[in-house]
Each structure stands twice: as structure tokens, then as C-alpha cells.
Amino acid sequence: MKQSSFSSALLQTLPLTIMLLIAVLLISLVVAMTEEPIKQVETERHYRFIRSVMPLDYDNDMVTDMLEINAVGDLGTDQAVPFYRARKQGKPVGLVLLPVAADGYNGPIKLALGIDYEGNVLGVKIMEHSETTGFGELIHQDKSNWLMTFRGKSLNKLPKDEWYISSDGGSIDGVSGASISSAAVMKAIANSLAYYRRIRDSLY
């Protein structure tokens, strides 16, 4: 009795196992087929994001006119940071860089920062973050307009020691409930602007 019920159970699982094997085979086929196009979609999305913080007029291909600079900590990361340069008729218009706000509440926050040649902020967006839902994530461009308040700011108009939230002695408002996240992003933008100012002449 015990023998037959075991073998009958085995017999039942056989079609299931065969089916699973076929299913896995089929899905791996589809994944292999679609890997290339999906990668292209991702890259295109990435570049569209980067272009969205450069509203100025330019005539070169910003994403190929790229420089990778390892600022060893100045830009929030030990890895090379891409600088996508925008030019019009050969003259530099501005660039987009991807600094990292290393002091986020739950980890580093990847940013896309667009600045014009003089060093004014054209736009800033968050690319990746792991901030807390409902609190830190409120700094994200989809959740609030906070990042838009950086447009037009520069170290010329606002010296570096003012780039902190009010409770830290600065003059920029953070997002309530997200003070650590706001402070991290603020610091990253200020550091990026300062770094840009230092190396601008070698960038273009």
C-alpha cells in the first residue's frame, strides 16, 4: 500500500517536473531574445533623464561628449563621475554631471545635476535613492517640487556656507520630515558647484 501510494505520487509529479523544465527553457529563450532591446530601452531612458536637466539650447550629442572624472570623494563617490558636456557651435553651454549625495538617510542618493557654463544650477533630479517612504522620499521630483527650488542657484549668489538647512545655520529650506535627506542633497549640490568652479577651465 505504502509503496504504491509513493510511486503514484511520484507519477503525479513527473508531468509537473517536465512542465517546469520546459517552462524554464522557454522563458530563458525569451529572456535571451529580449535582452538586447531591453538594454537599449534602459540606456535610452537613462539618456532622456540626463537630457531633461539640460534645458539650454545645444547642438552636440551631449551623451557622447562625455568626460569621466574621478574626484575621489569631492563628488560623493570614489568611482568616476560622468560629465556630459553641452556645446553650441563649439562653445560650451553647460553640462550635466551625476554626483552622489553620500549622506542620505538610508544610503547614497544618486543625482543628475545640470549646470550652465557660469555655474548656475539649471536643474537637479534624483536618479536613485533608498530613502524612507513617506519621509525622505519626499525630496524626489515625483513627490514634491523641492528640487525645483535649486534652479538658478549658484555659489556666486549664495556662498557655500549658506548651503545648509536653516536648523544647521544655512538659508535653504529643506523638506519637513526629510531633514537628513535634504541636507545630504544640498551638500552634494554645493560640493559639485564648488568642484566645477575649480576645474571648469579643464572641463571643456
Add this chain to the structure above:
Amino acid sequence: MVIQSKQQANHNEANSSDESFSVILLRQNPLLVQLIGLSPLLAVSYSLVNSLATGLIFSVVFLITSILVSISRRLIPAEISVPCYVIITTTIVTSIDFILQAWRPELREVLWIYLPIIAANCLIIDRLQVFAAQNPLIRTIPHVLFNCLAVLLVLMILGASRELIGTGALFQDAHLLFGLDETAIIQAESIVTDNVTSPITFSLATLPAGAFIFLGLLIALKQLIFQPDNP
């Protein structure tokens, strides 16, 4: 005398042999009469293009699954039938998911999680268990095709009316399904958008609550037109 609920009677009738398209459309309509597997289909049918896309994907999944189950119905032991259906359905849905991500990524994002949910659609599992597993291919295919067509029609009516009344225009997101390069589609889209407009806009129509309201109205309308004597 056996007292059956209306639901039971409908379900039993849905399992009997050889129905014509009009019977399936009117008396056994999965979305208007059987009221089964509504959530994923209603959730994204707030525009004509979305309804078309969802209906087509649903039909492809349903058709392929039913064909496979009908072919292999003698090989699958009854005890593990449902897990087998789930394996087949999930494989097909996952494949479609990857294909959409590669060639229509915006559409895939709009459909959000309701595309994977089609893998667990009660309508499909029910029809598989009750019809495809017991009928040869020659009878399963028309049955499934009629059901898919009925679902597609209802979804498109819902989608079109919800989009029209909800946003005042039609076909506004045609690029999701047809791609941005198709200039003919864009021209056709603008012809429809310019000439088919609604003077009233009622945003509730595009929200989930509106989905159920419009569904109820559609059911009532169908009863009124086709079965006025049937309470």
C-alpha cells in the same frame, strides 16, 4: 426541484456544448454575466488603447493556454491539474511581459502589475478546468475565441466610454500601442481626437470606482436591449 442561484445557472450553462457567439456574448459573457476575473481587466481599461492592449494580451494568453491544455488534457493527472495550468499561464504571461518591456516599454509601465495578474486570472483558470480540460481542440478553440472576443468587445466599449467621458477625447495614448514612428497612426489619432469629443468631462470615469459604475451601467443596458424579459 433543484433550486439554483442565477450565478450557478449561468455557470452551468457556460459549460454546455456548442454555443454560438451571440449566446456567449449575451447570455454567458464573462465580464457582464459571469462577472469573473474582473479586477485586472477593469483596472487598466480607462482608455481605449489600454483596453485594446489588455484585451489582446488576455486573449493571447487565454488562447495559447487553452490550446496547450486541450492538447495535453489526457496527460495531466487531475490532482495536479491546477498547478499545471498555472505553470503554463505564468510562462506565457512572463514571456509577454519581457516582449513588451523590449518593444513597448511605456505600455508595459502603464499596465503596471495588472499584466502579471493575468497569470492568476480566475476566468482563465475556470474555463481551463471546466472546458479546455474536457474538450478536444476542435471545440475548445471556438469556445475560447468567442469568450476572448466577448471580453475584448466589453473592454473596448468600457474603455472608449470611460476615456471619452473621463477626459473628453479619444485615442489620446495611441502611441503606447502603435509606437511613435507610425505617422499614419498619429494622423488617424488626431482625426479621432479632433472629431470625437465629449462636452462633459467627469474624471470619476477614469478612476477604479468609475470602472464599476460603468460596468453596472453596461450590464443594465445590455439587459434592457437584449433581454428585457429576463430579470
